Amino acid sequence: xxxxxxxxxxxxxxxxxxxxxxxxxxxxxxxxxxxxxxxxxxxxxxxxxxxxxxxxxxxxxxxxxxxxxxxxxxxxxxxxxxxxxxxxxxxxxxxxxxxxxxxxxxxxxxxxxxxxxxxxxxxxxxxxxxxxxxxxxxxxxxxxxxxxxxxxxxxxxxxxxxxxxxxxxxxx
Amino acid sequence: xxxxxxxxxxxxxxxxxxxxxxxxxxxxxxxxxxxxxxxxxxxxxxxxxxxxxxxxxxxxxxxxxxxxxxxxxxxxxxxxxxxxxxxxxxxxxxxxxxxxxxxxxxxxxxxxxxxxxxxxxxxxxxxxxxxxxxxxxxxxxxxxxxxxxxxxxxxxxxxxxxxxxxxxxxxxxxxxxxxxxxxxxxxxxxxxxxxxxxxxxxxxxxxxxxxxxxxxxxxxxxxxxxxxxxxxxxxxxxxxxxxxxxxxxxxxxxxxxxxxxxxxxxxxxxxxxxxxxxxxxxxxxxxxxxxxxxxxxxxxxxxxxxxxxxxxxxxxxxxxxxxxxxxxxxxxxxxxxxxxxxxxxxxxxxxxxxxxxxxxxxxxxxxxxxxxxxxxxxxxxxxxxxxxxxxxxxxxxxxxxxxxxxxxxxxxxxxxxxxxxxxxxxxxxxxxxxxxxxxxxxxxxxxxxxxxxxxxxxxxxxxxxxxxxxxxxxxxxxxxxxxxxxxxxxxxxxxxxxxxxxxxxxxxxxxxxxxxxxxxxxxxxxxxxxxxxxxxxxxxxxxxxxxxxxxxxxxxxxxxxxxxxxxxxxxxxxxxxxxxxxxxxxxxxxxxxxxxxxxxxxxxxxxxxx
Numbered sequence: 001x002x003x004x005x006x007x008x009x010x011x012x013x014x015x016x017x018x019x020x021x022x023x024x025x026x027x028x029x030x031x032x033x034x035x036x037x038x039x040x041x042x043x044x045x046x047x048x049x050x051x052x053x054x055x056x057x058x059x060x061x062x063x064x065x066x067x068x069x070x071x072x073x074x075x076x077x078x079x080x081x082x083x084x085x086x087x088x089x090x091x092x093x094x095x096x097x098x099x100x101x102x103x104x105x106x107x108x109x110x111x112x113x114x115x116x117x118x119x120x121x122x123x124x125x126x127x128x129x130x131x132x133x134x135x136x137x138x139x140x141x142x143x144x145x146x147x148x149x150x151x152x153x154x155x156x157x158x159x160x161x162x163x164x165x166x167x168x169x170x171x172x
Numbered sequence: 173x174x175x176x177x178x179x180x181x182x183x184x185x186x187x188x189x190x191x192x193x194x195x196x197x198x199x200x201x202x203x204x205x206x207x208x209x210x211x212x213x214x215x216x217x218x219x220x221x222x223x224x225x226x227x228x229x230x231x232x233x234x235x236x237x238x239x240x241x242x243x244x245x246x247x248x249x250x251x252x253x254x255x256x257x258x259x260x261x262x263x264x265x266x267x268x269x270x271x272x273x274x275x276x277x278x279x280x281x282x283x284x285x286x287x288x289x290x291x292x293x294x295x296x297x298x299x300x301x302x303x304x305x306x307x308x309x310x311x312x313x314x315x316x317x318x319x320x321x322x323x324x325x326x327x328x329x330x331x332x333x334x335x336x337x338x339x340x341x342x343x344x345x346x347x348x349x350x351x352x353x354x355x356x357x358x359x360x361x362x363x364x365x366x367x368x369x370x371x372x373x374x375x376x377x378x379x380x381x382x383x384x385x386x387x388x389x390x391x392x393x394x395x396x397x398x399x400x401x402x403x404x405x406x407x408x409x410x411x412x413x414x415x416x417x418x419x420x421x422x423x424x425x426x427x428x429x430x431x432x433x434x435x436x437x438x439x440x441x442x443x444x445x446x447x448x449x450x451x452x453x454x455x456x457x458x459x460x461x462x463x464x465x466x467x468x469x470x471x472x473x474x475x476x477x478x479x480x481x482x483x484x485x486x487x488x489x490x491x492x493x494x495x496x497x498x499x500x501x502x503x504x505x506x507x508x509x510x511x512x513x514x515x516x517x518x519x520x521x522x523x524x525x526x527x528x529x530x531x532x533x534x535x536x537x538x539x540x541x542x543x544x545x546x547x548x549x550x551x552x553x554x555x556x557x558x559x560x561x562x563x564x565x566x567x568x569x570x571x572x573x574x575x576x577x578x579x580x581x582x583x584x585x586x587x588x589x590x591x592x593x594x595x596x597x598x599x600x601x602x603x604x605x606x607x608x609x610x611x612x613x614x615x616x617x618x619x620x621x622x623x624x625x626x627x628x629x630x631x632x633x634x635x636x637x638x639x640x641x642x643x644x645x646x647x648x649x650x651x652x653x654x655x656x657x658x659x660x661x662x663x664x665x666x667x668x669x670x671x672x673x674x675x676x677x678x679x680x681x682x683x684x685x686x687x688x689x690x691x692x693x694x695x696x697x698x699x700x701x702x703x704x705x706x707x708x709x710x711x712x713x714x715x716x717x718x719x720x721x722x723x724x725x726x727x728x729x730x731x732x733x734x735x736x737x738x739x740x741x742x743x744x745x746x747x748x749x750x751x752x753x754x755x756x757x758x759x760x761x762x763x764x765x766x767x768x769x770x771x772x773x774x775x776x777x778x779x780x781x782x
Contacts, residue, residue, distance in 0.1 A: 002766045003765065003766060003769045006773075010773070011769075011773065012773075013773045028772075028773075030389075030391050030393075030551075031772060032769070032772055033391075033551060033553060034391070034549075034551050035768060035769070035772060036765075036769070037551055037553070037641070038580060038640065038641040039348070039541070039542060039551060039552065039641060040551075042347060042348070042542040042543070042544070043543070043544045043702070045754040045761070046754070047754060047755070047758050047761060048761055048765075051761070051762065051765055053580050053638075053640060053641070054582070055765070055769070056580050056641070057580045057581050057582040057638065057639075058582070060577070060578040060579065060580065060581045061581060061582065061583070063578070064577065064578065
């Protein structure tokens with residue numbers, strides 16, 4: 001079916017871009033689901049039901065991929081055939097040491113009862129670094145420097161994992 | 173067949189209105205409800221809209237449901253059957269002890285031995301559903317066309333399947349399974365036309381569910397859901413029961429159920445903010461103060477509060493964004509729960525719809541929409557409650573679809589073999605959040621056979637999970653290089669195959685065949701008229717735009733054939749022609765879908781489309 005051959009950006013009427021209009025994504029998503037969700041086909045033929053299930057599933061998939069910045073960037077690389085080589089590992093030793101230190105710090109935070117404001121400082125620090133990485137990814141992408149996109153994206157994922165752990169600590 | 177965007181003219185739709193209901197199949201009580209012309213009808217059994225989910229077996233083989241009216245004769249009663257759905261053997265035994273039941277296994281399901289006959293969990297559920305169906309059909313004087321049945325949001329795939337099987341056995345056409353908290357949100361949303369972020373706190377007899385939803389412009393979008401299928405009002409009863417036993421050791425009762433009744437009555441006395449409850453009970457006075465009561469149930473309520481927090485975190489909603497908390501389930505009548513919730517989340521608590529009826533009402537609205545009776549423009553977007561994955565080396569679960577993913581959804585992952593020349597691969601499907609397979613719920617296994625022998629790591633085995641709008645899973649595994657395929661709908665380790673169910677139904681129902689035939693004849697005519705109407709409308713709208721002359725002839729030809737059959741032919745022929753027509757006009761349906769999506773995408777501005 002033609003619809004399922006469109007990429008996620010096309011289907012939601014968005015330009016292929018690292019930064020997207022999330023409000024517009026939400027609106028296109030809901031207006032399309034209002035049309036194609038299987039509930040709208042409960043009195044239809046089996047064939048229509050099957051198509052609706054496929055389309056609605058595709059829309060849900062696309063929406064969740066585009067909503068999250070990591071999966072969105074990975075998706076762009078995929079549709080442009082510039083996927084990172086999975087076997088390549090990050091070579092930046094300074095960065096890796098920093099990550100190990102962060103790991104240790106989070107571990108110790110789990111055990112000591114550090115107060116929330118201390119944790120919050122670390123959290124803000126990480127978010128700052130993530131914002132800078134996104135800028136670098138965008139620059140790399142605009143210059144078709146995919147090597148730099150891959151490297152910065154995998155760094156971004158490291159920080160993102162740490163951020164999740166820290167936010168986990170905060171909610172406790 | 174309702175080709176896209178076709179509205180029946182008024183007289184047509186009135187003529188074709190179907191009798192559809194919402195069913196809240198609860199742990200303690202059940203309700204069957206219809207929504208029609210903006211009004212709810214809860215069907216009454218023995219004068220009561222709330223029908224106890226209790227099955228009474230009599231020694232002469234009879235079964236009666238609901239209120240216990242018969243005092244004569246030996247009988248055995250089973251309540252809270254819903255709590256047993258989907259439990260493994262050990263869990264079932266533990267629970268059965270609490271309720272004083274003896275259990276064994278039948279068809280690989282937990283079953284109860286009553287007067288020398290085994291009744292499985294699905295059997296007993298089907299007795300209840302069948303009874304609800306009979307109650308409604310008797311009052312309405314019409315057969316039910318279909319039903320929306322609610323399930324706890326946190327039910328896993330095999331628990332959902334068990335409910336579906338029970339419905340099949342009771343010959344109920346399931347239009348959709350929907351989650352209880354989502355159903356409640358529909359009832360509230362429709363009433364107040366609310367917009368914003370809501371938390372549904374659903375504390376029933378046997379299960380606790382929480383869902384975080386965003387409501388806007390007729391779209392009910394579930395952001396996250398969480399819960400505990402083993403936590404409910406029954407546990408409060410158990411806690412009070414234990415307290416009585418510990419504090420009044422001289423009390424002797426005839427049966428365990430007597431203890432339970434007392435505990436329940438004491439709990440209910442605390443629904444309004446009473447300070448002290450005194451209960452006189454064959455000479456012994458039991459006194460329970462409010463403070464002590466809160467202390468007894470505090471652990472249970474704290475567990476629900478923690479689950480609400482987890483759900484909020486998952487949905488990425490801050491506490492101050494919650495517009496209000498909607499209360500569902502009889503147990504939420506306890507004043508202390510309201511107090512604790514507003515202390516913890518600092519937002520208004522909504523309880524203006526009867527917490528016992530709100531779920532059935534929401535289901536009834538959804539049934540009305542799905543049947544086409546209502547033109548209300550509402551859409552439910554729900555999520556998968558528990559992650560789905562498959563077992564990989566080392567007893568680990570590899571997640572294929574994470575929880576809280578919007579459904580329906582399709583997702584695939586590629587795996588490979590680990591031995592040279594391996595020709596078979598066993599795929600074990602599990603559901604749950606834990607890392608170890610043994611800590612997750614096993615849903616079933618498929619074997620991919622006839623993989624051409626290759627070096628280990630060479631085969632590319634794509635495992636595809638498709639979850640439909642009911643939240644039910646089907647799995648396909650394909651070896652890409654050779655295109656070897658295996659598919660199953662997960663009919664879990666638990667439960668029956670569709671053929672088995674069909675057989676059981678026909679065994680039970682050799683009577684009333686004539687009635688069925690007449691009914692089927694009129695139904696297929698109605699259906700044929702619908703199809704003709706929809707297709708003709710479609711042709712008029714865009715036939716000349718999307719089809720060439722030959723194609724229009726094909727469609728008209730099929731229409732003609734069906735029209736000729738309507739008046740005279742029997743239902744089988746009509747149904748066959750409907751099928752053939754649908755098959756031969758598939759190209760047209762597909763073009764219309766494509767056109768419709770194109771126009772939505774191209775739409776000068778998305779806002780205009782909305």
